[in-house]
Amino acid sequence: MSNAGTDSSTVTRFYVGFLLVTLIIAGGLSYFASSSPDGLDTVTLHGCQVVEVETGEQLNGSCIAQNTGDHIVAGSPLADYSIGGAEGTTGVAGVAGVVVTVLVAGGLFWLLRRRGSRN
């Protein structure tokens, strides 16, 4: 291996770049995501028609998704990848998710790591 692996300034630059790309994806690119149901939702909705009613959406027909109810934390401020359900806040919610995820995961992996393995 080259000595790049021991060069802490280039590895730090890589980490910063990686985090920036991640934030741009969650904060910006997320506005361009398809709103169609994903593979699993397409299967669970198969056989039903989604009809807009006053109280939200109703599933007419017969499909697997009829067995599901509201999510237990549907009232979470970040529910459905938005801030309090507000339109146009997907990117903000995404950035919040990235920050939480990197702190939780980074913290856990830092605690789990083998100490003094560097040299």
Add this chain to the structure above:
Amino acid sequence: MVVAMHMSDGLVNIPTALAFAVVAVIGLGFAVTRARRDLDDRTAPMAGLVTAFVFAVQMINFPILPGASGHLLGGALVAILVGPWVGSLCITIVLVVQALLFADGGLTALGTNITNMALVGVFTGYAVAVAMRGLARRSRGGLLATAFVAAFVNTVVASLAFVVEYALGGSGGAALGTVFALMVGLHALIGLGEGLITAATVGAVASVRPDLVHLLRPTRAALDSRDPS
């Protein structure tokens, strides 16, 4: 706009949900003990960043058919970049954050979601990647092909894990044969997108920091056979 992308509560019955919660706990128990080996001062921050990257990219649903989309699962991606044990913890953290904060993926469905994506998806992707490791080491094209194929297979096999859960304790609403055909058909298409995203990401990391790609690290056998001079 993304709303939900993982299994909700109620798709399988409670005994099935509980059984897979036990599977998930056992699998993650192994993962935590084995992951330590792959985590040091340099790879621990990488694993944290890879986790956040998977969270971000999972938000990007891409169209596969009129009225249907897909998104990254990330199994092969994490397995190739940080190894399968750390990788299964990465995907689990993403699923827990999504379920608790974003109301995406049911709480009783966490066991099935973790089993499908963090265990089955990651280890399937890893098995394919290891089988193709010789090719991956040979050239850049080989690495990209390995990432693509591993990601495609991980997506389809993870979707089959849902079919198994539905067969064991699905709450009904569709015939098993229909669920099988639709899941595999749709996830074969999603797998192409998963393959492209995984190849692009692994290729980008390998071009600047090949030392941070777990799959490309020297194996013990390779180290032992190296000339000791």
